[in-house]
Amino acid sequence: MTWRAALLLAVGALTLPAWPAPFAGLLVMTGAVLLLVLLDRVLAAPPGALTATRQGDRAVRLGGTATVALLLHNPSGRTLRAKVRDAWVPSAGARPDVPPSRLVRVEPGAAVALPSRLTPLRRGDRPAVALTVRSFGPLGLGFRQRAGRPATPPWTVRVLPRFDSRRHLPEKLSRLRVIDGTQVSRGRGHGTEFDTLREYVVGDDVRSIDWRASARRADVLVRTWRPERDRRLLCVLDTGRTSAVRVGDEPRLDTAIDAALLLTALAARAGDRVDVLAADTAVRATVTGTGGPALLPRVVHALAPLQPTLAETDFDLIAGELLRRQRQRSLVVLFTALEAGALGEGLLPVLPRLAARHRVVIAATHDPVLTALTTTVPQRPADAYAAAAAWRALAERDRVRTALARHGVTVVDAPAGRLAPTLADTYLRLKSLAQL
Amino acid sequence: MSAHATAAPPAGRADAAPRRRRRRHRLLIPLGLAALLLSTTLVTHAVDQPDPDERGFLSPVATGDDGGSRLADALRGRGVTVQRETDPLRALLAVRGGAATLFVPAPALLHPDTVGALGSLPPTTRLVLVDPPRRVLEAVRLPVEPAGRRWAAQAVGPDARDLPCPLPELRQLGRAAVGLQRYAVAPGGSSAVRFCFGDGLALLPRPSDGMVVVGASDPFRNERIDEWDNRAFATALLGGPGRVVWLDLDGPEPPPVFGEGSTGRPAWSPTPGGSTGVGGPGDGDGTGDDGPGGPGGNSDGDSDSEGTGDDSRADRPDPPNPLWSAFPGWLWALLAQLAVAALLAALWRARRLGPPAPEPLPVMVRSAETVLGRARLYEKAGARDAAARTLRAAALDRLKSRLHLPPTAPPADVAAAIAERTGDAPRWADEVLHGAAPETDRELLDLARALDRLTRAVAPHAAAGPYPPAGAPPTAAVPFQGPPPAAAPPAEGPPPPAGPHPHRAEGDPR
Numbered sequence: 005m006t007w008r009a010a011l012l013l014a015v016g017a018l019t020l021p022a023w024p025a026p027f028a029g030l031l032v033m034t035g036a037v038l039l040l041v042l043l044d045r046v047l048a049a050p051p052g053a054l055t056a057t058r059q060g061d062r063a064v065r066l067g068g069t070a071t072v073a074l075l076l077h078n079p080s081g082r083t084l085r086a087k088v089r090d091a092w093v094p095s096a097g098a099r100p101d102v103p104p105s106r107l108v109r110v111e112p113g114a115a116v117a118l119p120s121r122l123t124p125l126r127r128g129d130r131p132a133v134a135l136t137v138r139s140f141g142p143l144g145l146g147f148r149q150r151a152g153r154p155a156t157p158p159w160t161v162r163v164l165p166r167f168d169s170r171r172h173l174p175e176k177l178s179r180l181r182v183i184d185g186t187q188v189s190r191g192r193g194h195g196t197e198f199d200t201l202r203e204y205v206v207g208d209d210v211r212s213i214d215w216r217a218s219a220r221r222a223d224v225l226v227r228t229w230r231p232e233r234d235r236r237l238l239c240v241l242d243t244g245r246t247s248a249v250r251v252g253d254e255p256r257l258d259t260a261i262d263a264a265l266l267l268t269a270l271a272a273r274a275g276d277r278v279d280v281l282a283a284d285t286a287v288r289a290t291v292t293g294t295g296g297p298a299l300l301p302r303v304v305h306a307l308a309p310l311q312p313t314l315a316e317t318d319f320d321l322i323a324g325e326l327l328r329r330q331r332q333r334s335l336v337v338l339f340t341a342l343e344a345g346a347l348g349e350g351l352l353p354v355l356p357r358l359a360a361r362h363r364v365v366i367a368a369t370h371d372p373v374l375t376a377l378t379t380t381v382p383q384r385p386a387d388a389y390a391a392a393a394a395w396r397a398l399a400e401r402d403r404v405r406t407a408l409a410r411h412g413v414t415v416v417d418a419p420a421g422r423l424a425p426t427l428a429d430t431y432l433r434l435k436s437l438a439q440l
Numbered sequence: 441m442s443a444h445a446t447a448a449p450p451a452g453r454a455d456a457a458p459r460r461r462r463r464r465h466r467l468l469i470p471l472g473l474a475a476l477l478l479s480t481t482l483v484t485h486a487v488d489q490p491d492p493d494e495r496g497f498l499s500p501v502a503t504g505d506d507g508g509s510r511l512a513d514a515l516r517g518r519g520v521t522v523q524r525e526t527d528p529l530r531a532l533l534a535v536r537g538g539a540a541t542l543f544v545p546a547p548a549l550l551h552p553d554t555v556g557a558l559g560s561l562p563p564t565t566r567l568v569l570v571d572p573p574r575r576v577l578e579a580v581r582l583p584v585e586p587a588g589r590r591w592a593a594q595a596v597g598p599d600a601r602d603l604p605c606p607l608p609e610l611r612q613l614g615r616a617a618v619g620l621q622r623y624a625v626a627p628g629g630s631s632a633v634r635f636c637f638g639d640g641l642a643l644l645p646r647p648s649d650g651m652v653v654v655g656a657s658d659p660f661r662n663e664r665i666d667e668w669d670n671r672a673f674a675t676a677l678l679g680g681p682g683r684v685v686w687l688d689l690d691g692p693e694p695p696p697v698f699g700e701g702s703t704g705r706p707a708w709s710p711t712p713g714g715s716t717g718v719g720g721p722g723d724g725d726g727t728g729d730d731g732p733g734g735p736g737g738n739s740d741g742d743s744d745s746e747g748t749g750d751d752s753r754a755d756r757p758d759p760p761n762p763l764w765s766a767f768p769g770w771l772w773a774l775l776a777q778l779a780v781a782a783l784l785a786a787l788w789r790a791r792r793l794g795p796p797a798p799e800p801l802p803v804m805v806r807s808a809e810t811v812l813g814r815a816r817l818y819e820k821a822g823a824r825d826a827a828a829r830t831l832r833a834a835a836l837d838r839l840k841s842r843l844h845l846p847p848t849a850p851p852a853d854v855a856a857a858i859a860e861r862t863g864d865a866p867r868w869a870d871e872v873l874h875g876a877a878p879e880t881d882r883e884l885l886d887l888a889r890a891l892d893r894l895t896r897a898v899a900p901h902a903a904a905g906p907y908p909p910a911g912a913p914p915t916a917a918v919p920f921q922g923p924p925p926a927a928a929p930p931a932e933g934p935p936p937p938a939g940p941h942p943h944r945a946e947g948d949p950r
Contacts, residue, residue, distance in 0.1 A: 010785035017777035026773030034780050093799040104793055126802065136794030149791065248803040255802075312803050373808035378834075381892050385881035386819055388888035392827035393815035394808075395834035 005041045044141030049084040051137040052153035063162040070122045077115040084110040089136045096130035097123040124163040131160045169266040169424035176428045183436045201225045235276045236334030239264040244284040244317030246341035252420045260339035263424035272299045319350035342368040344400040365414045498545030499688045505663040520679040531687045539564040539681035547572040549689040555579040566650030587624035593658040594619035596638040605636035609676040616673035620656035825877035835891040862897045
């Protein structure tokens with residue numbers, strides 16, 4: 005029943021003084037209202053007969069707005085007057101165009117579209133949870149509502165990482181082109197891989213003349229070089245407990261994803277093959293065997309639902325996966341945190357196996373709070389203690405870094421905003437030095 | 441500073457809140473305990489004290505704690521006849537039959553109009569009043585008045601004031617719990633009043649030589665009759681003449697009716713058969729004043745030891761609540777219908793439009809949580825030497841790399857290099873870097889500040905050049921991308937150290 009039934013009864017109560025037998029009047033009126041409510045309820049369109057489907061966006065970048073429409077079709081012979089609540093998880097930030105308090109009217113055989121605008125607050129998969137239809141009768145006295153009638157049409161909007169570092173992409177690409185030699189010069193020194201032999205023209209570096217080939221031909225031939233291509237790059241994301249730490253206003257994992265995306269975009273443009281692996285105690289996401297333009301969207305979709313877990317990362321598992329998948333020498337970029345406990349016990353024992361086969365780069369975000377603790381002038385005794393603790397953490401980090409460097413591992417340690425460009429620079433330098 | 445500012449205040453607040461709570465506890469706990477003790481005492485006392493208004497208080501047929509059945513049994517055991525009366529008038533009539541004791545355990549229940557009749561008893565009657573209030577004492581015109589009341593009854597001997605007890609049967613008794621309400625001679629009263637049991641018992645000679653006022657009900661109650669010499673006291677006091685008329689009132693007595701003839705109820709008329717011997721209940725089938733045709737004839741409950749005192753109340757049917765007829769019937773119907781409407785509204789509100797949407801929350805770990813936690817541990821444990829060691833080692837590392845000294849440089853060289861750079865005395869730098877461990881927090885703070893000043897003073901020159909251009913050696917893959925020029929705005933004083941943790945290996949070109 006609805007508020008109208010209560011109001012009807014309350015208004016009817018005012019007529020009681022005019023009744024010859026007030027208590028009989030009470031019974032008659034209550035019975036009549038209940039009868040009307042029942043009748044109205046019977047006459048309401050059955051919610052179980054409705055069919056609900058959805059259409060709209062499947063993915064949206066974090067910060068953007070997606071629109072998902074709920075299509076409600078009324079195949080029954082009665083007009084549907086209903087309140088419809090389409091519930092999404094709270095972090096989906098759903099705002100229905102038709103609020104649940106408003107009555108939706110659907111003629112028999114017709115359908116109505118109820119769009120919701122989603123502005124998600126977090127990265128990841130944001131599912132629709134429940135659809136509730138409250139179907140009112142023609143008098144608005146009673147309604148029918150049952151859980152699961154109609155069934156909630158499943159829909160998930162994947163919220164993609166913001167990829168803020170893509171603003172660095174043009175600059176890095178231009179540097180890549182310099183290294184490639186496509187834009188500035190086609191001379192020696194910008195590549196290490198043999199490309200072709202061509203005839204000498206005035207202005208070529210005489211050092212690049214291939215005398216042996218020239219001896220076989222009548223012309224003087226020079227060698228041309230190009231940068232290495234079709235190298236393998238493997239991004240490994242640690243989604244264990246250290247990735248849950250918030251650095252700035254986002255978890256470390258989000259920074260790592262951002263940097264991994266920039267690296268992937270850059271490597272894809274440079275003609276390298278990129279694989280992605282995310283793991284903590286189990287493998288959470290993998291992307292393998294793709295290149296070309298489809299690579300970046302695939303990586304974005306694979307990394308979007310990743311969430312940090314409160315578990316110690318199993319570096320044994322990661323090393324095993326790496327050695328199993330990558331037979332050729334490749335550049336392994338491990339996104340983790342420089343923490344003595346996690347790396348010293350997990351990574352260092354398996355690092356020799358890994359470093360023997362691959363070139364390993366460790367990318368870590370460092371914490372601006374630590375920097376602030378060590379550089380400010382202490383004002384109170386507590387500040388002095390905090391500075392001591394921070395220096396100790398930094399010393400431990402340096403120890404880890406030294407231990408890693410001993411295995412020939414390159415460590416990139418940068419503040420959250422600078423990790424992606426710094427890592428891209430490292431990649432470009434390794435590429436230009438032919439160390440991939 | 442910003443990180444300090446954001447990191448430090450929560451610690452301070454978290455520290456201050458428990459202290460304030462502790463301070464409040466220090467006040468609240470003893471006060472609360474005292475209040476608890478006080479209220480427990482008061483409640484226990486109120487529960488423990490018998491209420492004369494209660495049904496069965498000192499009734500010869502009541503076997504409860506406050507009843508008087510054991511006293512009645514003890515009296516009968518001594519061969520004393522116990523005659524229970526529930527109507528004062530009938531009790532007065534019964535007393536006139538011969539020598540007897542009229543025992544009134546609850547004088548406060550007597551109606552003011554009947555109390556006066558107690559003053560005109562035959563001289564062969566001993567009247568025993570238990571703890572009478574001032575109102576009764578004045579109405580019977582007794583020359584005593586209440587003088588002080590104890591918190592609980594005290595056991596006193598008969599000659600507590602070195603005077604022999606005026607009643608010979610009480611003289612050889614031991615202590616009895618009589619000392620609750622004390623009495624004194626009223627102003628203007630005769631001095632013939634005699635006291636015993638430490639003013640707890642007053643003997644008044646005037647109406648007859650046996651009007652006794654007892655200050656406490658404890659010696660008569662079932663609960664306490666076996667303590668001290670209570671039983672002997674009660675039986676000796678009551679059983680003297682061999683017959684006890686026990687006035688047992690259930691509640692406040694109704695006012696006596698003075699017959700006008702029209703109601704047919706004679707004033708002060710005793711009803712025949714209204715009195716029942718305690719030993720044999722059963723002859724009390726006499727009805728109230730309305731004659732034998734009343735409801736008493738066919739109700740068994742009346743013939744019980746209930747007495748007939750409230751017959752006149754019981755046989756009238758309960759009148760309907762006058763509130764029902766005060767308003768018209770439709771008002772009640774209207775209220776009922778409004779209640780039904782409210783019920784419908786509640787049912788309407790009770791149904792929700794779908795369940796709440798659950799969502800697992802993401803894992804959140806605050807940044808530098810372990811570092812700040814360790815700082816608090818240091819502070820709590822007072823680990824000043826450990827903190828000072830860490831600070832000095834870190835400062836030394838930075839200074840050596842900035843001064844282009846090898847990591848193994850002896851302290852004297854470091855101090856000399858610093859002095860050369862800053863112009864301070866080498867002893868001061870040496871003291872700061874290698875001095876004694878601080879004893880107090882204040883000293884630790886001073887040390888931290890001094891180290892900070894040292895490193896800042898040495899920094900500007902170091903920033904001028906020791907860092908090699910990024911990317912030059914292959915091992916510098918961890919290039920000092922560190923401070924982008926825009927990210928380190930020049931401070932007003934000496935520029936801050938170029939980086940939070942300059943890499944010592946790179947900082948040293950040699």
